[in-house]
Amino acid sequence: MEKTRIDTRFAACKAENRAALVGFITAGDPDLDTSLEIFKALPKAGVDVIELGMPFSDPMAEGVPIQLATQRALAGGHTMAKTFDMVRAFRKEDNETPIILMGYYNPIYIRDPKVFVKDAREAGVDGLIVVDVPPEHDDELCLPARDAGVNFIRLATPTTDEKRLPKVLANTSGFVYYVSVTGITGTGALDADKVAIAVKRIKEHTELPVAVGFGVKTPEQAEAVGRNADGVVVGSVLVNAIRDSLDGEGKATEKTVAAVTDIVKGLAEGCKRAKA
Amino acid sequence: MTDPTSLPNSVSQGPDDRGFFGIYGGRFVSETLMPLILDLDAAYRQAKEDPAFHAELADLHKNYVGRQSPLYFAERLTEHLGGAKIYLKREELNHTGSHKINNCLGQILLAKRMGKTRIIAETGAGQHGVATATVCARFGFPCEVYMGATDVERQAPNVFRMNLLGGVVHPVTAGAGTLKDAMNEALRDWVTNVEDTYYIIGTAAGPHPYPMMVRDFQSIIGQEVKEQIMAAEGRLPDMLCACLGGGSNAIGLFHPFLEDKDVQIVGVEAAGYGLDTDKHCASLNAGKPGVLHGNRTYLLQDPDGQILEGHSISAGLDYPGIGPEHSYLRDTGRVEYVSATDTEALEAFQLLCLTEGIIPALESSHAIAEVIKRAPTMDKDQIIVVNLSGRGDKDVNTVSKFLGKGSLAE
Ligand SMILES: Cc1ncc(COP(=O)(O)O)c(C=O)c1O
Numbered sequence: 001m002e003k004t005r006i007d008t009r010f011a012a013c014k015a016e017n018r019a020a021l022v023g024f025i026t027a028g029d030p031d032l033d034t035s036l037e038i039f040k041a042l043p044k045a046g047v048d049v050i051e052l053g054m055p056f057s058d059p060m061a062e063g064v065p066i067q068l069a070t071q072r073a074l075a076g077g078h079t080m081a082k083t084f085d086m087v088r089a090f091r092k093e094d095n096e097t098p099i100i101l102m103g104y105y106n107p108i109y110i111r112d113p114k115v116f117v118k119d120a121r122e123a124g125v126d127g128l129i130v131v132d133v134p135p136e137h138d139d140e141l142c143l144p145a146r147d148a149g150v151n152f153i154r155l156a157t158p159t160t161d162e163k164r165l166p167k168v169l170a171n172t173s174g175f176v177y178y179v180s181v182t183g184i185t186g187t188g189a190l191d192a193d194k195v196a197i198a199v200k201r202i203k204e205h206t207e208l209p210v211a212v213g214f215g216v217k218t219p220e221q222a223e224a225v226g227r228n229a230d231g232v233v234v235g236s237v238l239v240n241a242i243r244d245s246l247d248g249e250g251k252a253t254e255k256t257v258a259a260v261t262d263i264v265k266g267l268a269e270g271c272k273r274a275k276a
Numbered sequence: 277m278t279d280p281t282s283l284p285n286s287v288s289q290g291p292d293d294r295g296f297f298g299i300y301g302g303r304f305v306s307e308t309l310m311p312l313i314l315d316l317d318a319a320y321r322q323a324k325e326d327p328a329f330h331a332e333l334a335d336l337h338k339n340y341v342g343r344q345s346p347l348y349f350a351e352r353l354t355e356h357l358g359g360a361k362i363y364l365k366r367e368e369l370n371h372t373g374s375h376k377i378n379n380c381l382g383q384i385l386l387a388k389r390m391g392k393t394r395i396i397a398e399t400g401a402g403q404h405g406v407a408t409a410t411v412c413a414r415f416g417f418p419c420e421v422y423m424g425a426t427d428v429e430r431q432a433p434n435v436f437r438m439n440l441l442g443g444v445v446h447p448v449t450a451g452a453g454t455l456k457d458a459m460n461e462a463l464r465d466w467v468t469n470v471e472d473t474y475y476i477i478g479t480a481a482g483p484h485p486y487p488m489m490v491r492d493f494q495s496i497i498g499q500e501v502k503e504q505i506m507a508a509e510g511r512l513p514d515m516l517c518a519c520l521g522g523g524s525n526a527i528g529l530f531h532p533f534l535e536d537k538d539v540q541i542v543g544v545e546a547a548g549y550g551l552d553t554d555k556h557c558a559s560l561n562a563g564k565p566g567v568l569h570g571n572r573t574y575l576l577q578d579p580d581g582q583i584l585e586g587h588s589i590s591a592g593l594d595y596p597g598i599g600p601e602h603s604y605l606r607d608t609g610r611v612e613y614v615s616a617t618d619t620e621a622l623e624a625f626q627l628l629c630l631t632e633g634i635i636p637a638l639e640s641s642h643a644i645a646e647v648i649k650r651a652p653t654m655d656k657d658q659i660i661v662v663n664l665s666g667r668g669d670k671d672v673n674t675v676s677k678f679l680g681k682g683s684l685a686e
Binding site: 056057058059060061063067074079080104105106107108109110111131132133134136137154155156157158159160161164168179182183184187 | 294302303304305306307308309310311312450451456460463464467468469470564565566567568569570572575577579580581582583
């Protein structure tokens with residue numbers, strides 16, 4: 001398939017000798033306007049690739065931080081149409097930073113996967129991560145995405161053994177997302193040595209960049225993980241920062257955007273040190 | 277969607293290798309769980325071929341559960357309704373008081389074969405939780421049960437029973453705190469504890485092979501009915517009727533009869549306050565196909581694909597989805613899916629108490645409610661078999677509250 005912004009950005013980070021920082025926020029959290037503001041502020045703060053979470057009522061792979069972010073967004077009336085609006089608004093100002101939509105299959109299925117990938121592409125989306133569509137069901141979404149010019153980024157996990165890995169990688173494009181722990185987002189403590197071995201193992205099977213996520217919270221962890229991986233994914237720590245910045249009624253404050261960008265800056269430094 | 281007029285020659289052959297019944301089913305799970313699901317599939321296929329597995333299960337059925345369960349002619353209910361002869365399949369007489377034990381025994385034997393050392397489950401009414409805690413005690417496994425906080429409250433006696441049996445109950449506060457949320461939380465546990473943990477899903481839903489496997493373990497219900505009705509009446513029934521939560525007691529009764537085209541089959545969903553309100557659990561009647569909890573099936577959802585919270589007076593039917601085989605049977609037209617409201621279920625509950633001296637589960641009362649509507653319109657020589665999936669002891673508090681008699685605990 002044709003090169004996407006994701007391919008270009010990972011190549012650029014490599015050339016600049018740093019691990020790519022992949023940052024996740026939930027679309028519409030804590031409200032549409034603030035969420036868009038955070039979204040737009042991420043690249044300047046140091047995020048190389050943005051994962052925008054599509055809120056879903058039943059986020060089965062998510063720990064409490066992202067569950068709560070999802071609930072905040074849905075309580076504010078967020079919809080898929082608004083997620084696309086956010087992407088279009090972002091693209092008016094930034095035509096280079098890759099945007100990945102991340103979420104669950106049902107809100108896509110109900111719109112028709114083929115229509116969804118076309119709409120996503122037109123809005124300016126570069127990639128998809130959909131947790132509950134394994135390679136066994138590639139015909140459902142992965143292949144239509146590829147045909148529409150959208151990368152389908154697959155998760156490889158500690159339970160993905162040598163025999164299964166080629167199947168997982170077969171139709172993956174953009175990068176491979178290695179999930180560092182068995183578990184949900186925002187919990188487990190990551191073991192950098194184990195991750196290094198896993199990343200090496202995956203790299204024996206693919207030319208694609210490998211990014212590592214689940215459990216990265218600090219610049220030090222980003223640095224340790226980034227030594228072997230091409231990218232470092234952070235999410236729960238960012239949405240927790242949003243939560244902690246809200247007022248007593250759960251509304252955004254003037255601290256909310258900076259709460260996220262401050263953390264991003266530290267993590268971006270870690271990603272730079274990783275390859276220094 | 278399949279055109280109902282093009283009914284396939286065989287509707288009982290599913291699922292295919294990828295776990296599909298028509299377009300329904302499948303394995304929509306995260307990569308972390310995928311290898312586990314594949315292992316489970318392989319282990320189940322092996323067990324299915326192993327006579328020793330079946331022998332052990334049969335022995336437990338007989339001596340531990342008390343099978344077979346009677347097929348009982350409900351003479352006074354039949355007289356009262358003045359139409360078709362009504363038989364009750366007495367699953368409520370099973371050890372632990374419902375059909376749920378059939379599935380749990382099958383799965384615990386499988387967990388043992390697979391060398392797993394820890395069991396988790398989700399539960400709504402608590403019947404599946406109790407059945408799981410029971411088999412865990414019987415086989416010496418630690419047992420953790422996820423249960424919505426709302427259900428913990430309205431099914432308190434079952435929480436206590438689980439505790440007595442050594443089960444640890446985790447109340448789940450996410451969402452509305454009912455069955456769907458409990459299932460999310462059980463899946464989160466499983467994805468975290470992949471090495472040692474076996475997840476006993478309590479209904480014929482979830483990623484393949486669960487819908488098939490749970491159906492197989494529950495099919496003993498329909499198999500027995502077939503033998504029993506032949507012995508009692510010398511012919512097959514005219515109609516089968518069962519309630520639907522996730523659909524396990526229903527598919528267990530229905531499946532052995534799917535190819536018997538003269539047997540009319542009716543599944544009853546929970547209509548809560550009514551299908552014209554948003555307080556019901558009738559996914560087949562009022563939902564749309566979607567993907568949740570590992571399978572594609574009819575779901576209650578909003579136009580943006582967000583899953584809605586169901587409502588039913590009965591905690592065991594309070595689920596916004598349905599097992600995928602039922603979705604397939606709906607689209608093919610082989611099974612008719614109707615619904616009963618909270619009020620109709622309550623009336624049926626009381627009628628069975630008074631005419632037969634049997635206190636039914638509120639879940640099963642939905643099936644009785646449909647029989648109350650149908651039997652009078654049928655001939656006296658026609659036969660209905662209704663699945664009495666559980667006993668109602670757990671529900672007496674709820675019922676007394678609804679009948680305006682206050683909580684018995686007060
Ligand atoms: C007695 C009884 N019947 C029926 C059900 C509904 O489940 P299913 O549709 O899987 O049989 C339950 C669930 O808790 C139950 O306890």
